[in-house]
Amino acid sequence: MLDALILSRIQFAANISFHILFPTITIAMCWFLVFFKIRHDMTGNPVWMRAYRFWVKVFALSFALGVVSGITMSFQFGTNWPGFMETVGNIAGPLLGYEVLTAFFLEATFLGIMLFGIKRVPNKVHTFATILVAIGTSLSAFWILALDSWMQTPAGFEMRDGVAYPTDWFAIVFNPSFPYRLTHMLLASGLTASFFIAGISAYRILKGDTKKAPRLSLKVALIVAAILAPTQALVGDFHGLNTLEHQPAKIAAIEGIWHTERGAPLLLFALPDQQNKTNHYEIGIPNLASLILTHKLDGELKGLNEFEGEHPPVAPVFWSFRVMVGLGLLMLGLSWFACYHFYRRKALPAWLLKVFVATTFSGWLATLAGWYVTEIGRQPWLVTGILKTQDAVTSLPPSKVGFSLTLYLIVYAFLLYAYIRTVFLMARKAIKVEEFETLEPQADGNLSHVSNPQTTHEGSH
Numbered sequence: 001m002l003d004a005l006i007l008s009r010i011q012f013a014a015n016i017s018f019h020i021l022f023p024t025i026t027i028a029m030c031w032f033l034v035f036f037k038i039r040h041d042m043t044g045n046p047v048w049m050r051a052y053r054f055w056v057k058v059f060a061l062s063f064a065l066g067v068v069s070g071i072t073m074s075f076q077f078g079t080n081w082p083g084f085m086e087t088v089g090n091i092a093g094p095l096l097g098y099e100v101l102t103a104f105f106l107e108a109t110f111l112g113i114m115l116f117g118i119k120r121v122p123n124k125v126h127t128f129a130t131i132l133v134a135i136g137t138s139l140s141a142f143w144i145l146a147l148d149s150w151m152q153t154p155a156g157f158e159m160r161d162g163v164a165y166p167t168d169w170f171a172i173v174f175n176p177s178f179p180y181r182l183t184h185m186l187l188a189s190g191l192t193a194s195f196f197i198a199g200i201s202a203y204r205i206l207k208g209d210t211k212k213a214p215r216l217s218l219k220v221a222l223i224v225a226a227i228l229a230p231t232q233a234l235v236g237d238f239h240g241l242n243t244l245e246h247q248p249a250k251i252a253a254i255e256g257i258w259h260t261e262r263g264a265p266l267l268l269f270a271l272p273d274q275q276n277k278t279n280h281y282e283i284g285i286p287n288l289a290s291l292i293l294t295h296k297l298d299g300e301l302k303g304l305n306e307f308e309g310e311h312p313p314v315a316p317v318f319w320s321f322r323v324m325v326g327l328g329l330l331m332l333g334l335s336w337f338a339c340y341h342f343y344r345r346k347a348l349p350a351w352l353l354k355v356f357v358a359t360t361f362s363g364w365l366a367t368l369a370g371w372y373v374t375e376i377g378r379q380p381w382l383v384t385g386i387l388k389t390q391d392a393v394t395s396l397p398p399s400k401v402g403f404s405l406t407l408y409l410i411v412y413a414f415l416l417y418a419y420i421r422t423v424f425l426m427a428r429k430a431i432k433v434e435e436f437e438t439l440e441p442q443a444d445g446n447l448s449h450v451s452n453p454q455t456t457h458e459g460s461h
Contacts, residue, residue, distance in 0.1 A: 005393045007401040008080040011408060015073045016375070017368055018412040022066030024367045027141050027186065028193035029059050030134035035220070037127050050213035051220075054430050055197065058423060060115055063107075065419060072408075080401065081382075083392030088164045088383055091157060091172060092147055099143035106136035138186070145185055149178035151383045152374070153246045164386060176246050180239040181374070187232040188370060191331055192363025194225035198338075199360025200427050202353040209431040218356075219342055225335035232328060237292070244293050247384070249307040250377035253317040255289050256282075259303040264289040268322075272314040277305065312379040320372040327366035334359065361420075 002010075033056055040048035074096070077085050085092065113121060113129035121129075156171030157164045166172055201218035244251045252258075256267050258277045265284035272279050290299035304311045334355065341348050348356075382389045394401065 002398060002402070004396060004398045004401050005390055007398055007405055008076075008393050009389070011080060011401065011405040012073075012076055013375075014405065014408055014412065015069065015076065016371070018416065019066065019069035019073055020367060020371060021364050021416075022062045022069065023137070023141065024189045024192040024363060025062045025196055026059055026066055027137045027189040029055065029062070029197070030130070030137050031190075032193060032197065032220070032224075033059060034127075034130050034134050037130050041123065041127055047212045047216055050211065051217045054213065054426075055217070056115065057426060058200070061419065061422060061426075063111070065415060069412075069415075079396070079404075080394045081392045082394060083387065084382060087162065087387045087392065088151075090163065090165050091150065094166075095143055095147040095150070095173075099140055103136045103138075103140035103143060106139065107133055110136070141185060141189070142182060145182045146173045146175075146178055148374075149181045150175045152181070152378055153177040154383055154386060159386070164383075177239075177242055180235065180242045183235050184232070184239050184370075187228050187235060188363070188367050190228045191225055191232060191328075192367055194221040194228065194335070195331060195356070195359055195363045196361065197221035198225070198356045199358075200423065202348070202356040203360070203424065204427050204431055206350065206353050206357065207428060207431055214430075215347075218348070222335050222338045222342070225331060226339045229328065229332035229335055233332070236325075236328075240293060244301075247377070248302045249304065249311040250317065250373075251293065252302055252304045252307070253312050253314045253377060254321045254373065255293075255301065256314065256318050257289070257301055257303045259305050260300065261303065262290065262298045262300045263287040264299075264301045266292065267318075270318070272318050274314050310380060312377045317373055317377045320369045320376070324366050324369035324373065327362055327369070330359070331362060331366070 033052055036048050036052040036055070039045070040052065077092075110129040110132045113126060114133050117129065118126050150172055153176040154164075155175040156166060156168035158167050159165075198218050198221040201214040201221065204214040205218070240251070255264060256270050256272050256279050257264055258279070263286065265282075265286050266288035267279070267282055267284040269281065269283040270279035271281055287297045290301055291297050293299065293301060304314065338348060338352060338356070341352065378384060380388050380390070382392050
């Protein structure tokens with residue numbers, strides 16, 4: 001039977017895995033909406049508003065699920081991890097409070113105007129509200145990642161009687177890993193939203209939507225992805241160097257290095273064996289891991305043997321990292337290939353549209369893999385060097401933790417199924433509904449007369 005520690009870790013992992021799916025969409029999607037709205041204001045082209053009206057509904061659905069799942073996560077600090085707030089609550093509490101006071105209040109204040117005020121307030125006010133909601137979503141990521149980064153690389157505090165007290169809030173917020181982790185996460189959100197928009201737009205086109213809006217959304221999303229993918233690779237390299245400096249045990253697990261060595265190979269494939277402290281069936285590129293991480297072919301990398309009893313489980317970190325990188329390379333290749341097709345032929349072939357439908361949620365998988373590298377790679381520490389995970393867990397009996405875990409899994413499975421089904425239902429409905437604008441440019445460049453805007457469904461709130 002699993003003990004309370006393992007069950008609580010599984011429960012928190014389930015909660016964070018479900019929750020993070022939606023902020024990774026909404027953080028960047030809101031900036032897509034800002035772009036669509038400003039382009040409409042500048043050009044007067046109704047196609048931009050067409051795109052805005054469809055995606056703002058998807059944003060609202062994603063935002064709602066993100067808020068609900070975020071609230072349940074905060075409950076667990078008291079129910080499953082009381083030792084966390086007892087030890088570092090003086091730092092974690094204010095950072096979470098700053099998110100509420102800045103990001104959440106900003107979003108809550110202007111979200112209503114953004115969703116329902118498009119015909120009720122002046123256009124400039126509506127555009128301004130959309131911008132403020134986008135800023136709010138990014139601020140939320142700022143504060144949450146400040147806390148998570150502090151847990152990874154704590155700074156600006158002192159310990160008194162086993163409790164952490166802040167001494168320098170600037171050092172706490174801008175701790176050594178924070179700039180890299182924030183940038184990495186914002187770019188991940190951009191890629192997730194880009195492929196999400198591209199996939200749903202490709203789905204509409206394949207289902208017979210001849211309007212220009214889905215094609216425009218598809219093109220914008222793929223151009224953004226083509227820019228962000230190589231940028232993410234560069235930022236990821238800097239993040240890796242920072243991790244090597246501050247969390248070398250995590251890097252050792254990522255690379256599958258058991259013994260300190262020079263000229264370490266970059267392992268493309270291996271089966272880590274933690275019991276025997278070795279890898280089976282290794283396929284690697286000689287010296288490349290050392291070159292990437294130390295910029296020297298014979299650079300020394302510490303092995304897991306240097307962190308006996310205090311390094312993370314190797315296999316989950318090793319494979320999660322490779323899933324993340326593999327999906328990132330896939331996104332890079334697909335986005336560049338699609339942009340080439342747009343440049344040469346002004347449209348994508350049906351088979352490539354089907355590929356983008358299949359990769360609609362590829363950003364989710366990459367984000368989850370990256371998140372597992374970050375969080376599992378911190379083990380056995382909950383807060384590095386301060387609090388171990390086993391010392392913060394609840395004293396509740398395993399049966400009660402198991403019961404709540406089962407309920408969470410059932411509810412989350414249902415909500416995830418309902419969300420995906422609803423998004424594709426919205427996409428199919430958008431193909432057939434009457435248009436809001438009097439004239440809607442078609443894919444062939446002609447203008448189609450449309451019904452009375454008062455009878456519209458797409459874009460109504």
